[in-house]
């Protein structure tokens with residue numbers, strides 16, 4: 724969308740004027756943006772122009788159901804047959820595939836449909852009416868979480884072999900829904916990256932929410948792998964993207980909550 728309302732100063736910004744604001748003003752105001760449609764007013768984000776040529780934009784995910792600016796939420800935006808499959812043919816058991824495809828690096832866009840890439844989603848059961856299992860990597864799961872309330876609420880079993888088997892609605896937790904009962908427990912935490920930072924130790928922080936109270940922490944030793952995997956040249960390219968990370972929620976002594984990334988394969992990023 725081209726406009727977003729800032730609750731700090733009560734201004735509805737056009738993307739061109741917002742992107743031209745001084746950096747410190749952007750940093751402050753981007754955490755207080757909402758969808759300007761009065762029937763929606765959902766939390767919004769600002770995404771800088773990308774080196775790939777995509778211009779700066781505002782977005783909100785999700786918009787409310789009756790929001791006029793959510794018109795582009797259709798299936799065509801989902802892009803990948805893998806994601807469409809999940810939404811069209813909800814099966815009752817999905818096995819997470821964390822194997823790395825391609826020759827050493829992941830592609831952010833188009834990886835699902837690249838020619839010759841092995842397709843997930845084949846039935847695995849031997850029996851003609853056995854339990855229907857499908858394999859999915861984390862990124863299509865993240866896209867489904869973003870796009871479909873029905874999927875977020877579903878009781879489809881998600882299995883990470885040798886780790887867990889949990890229904891979608893118990894495993895995945897949006898950053899905005901995190902509460903005391905999620906502390907120290909393992910989940911698939913997901914949501915928007917508002918901005919990024921690097922700490923003294925070299926750890927890379929993906930910050931979420933209106934305040935700095937919840938972040939995903941990429942340890943210093945995984946930082947260069949992380950950038951390579953997701954194709955970043957600059958840290959700020961992660962801003963405005965969605966992240967899904969499998970891990971445990973912890974609290975620092977300061978009270979700040981964070982999820983430390985332990986394994987690069989336990990994480991997915993995507994633009995909506």
Ligand SMILES: [Zn+2]
Nearest residue numbers: 758763786790
């Ligand atoms: Zn909206």
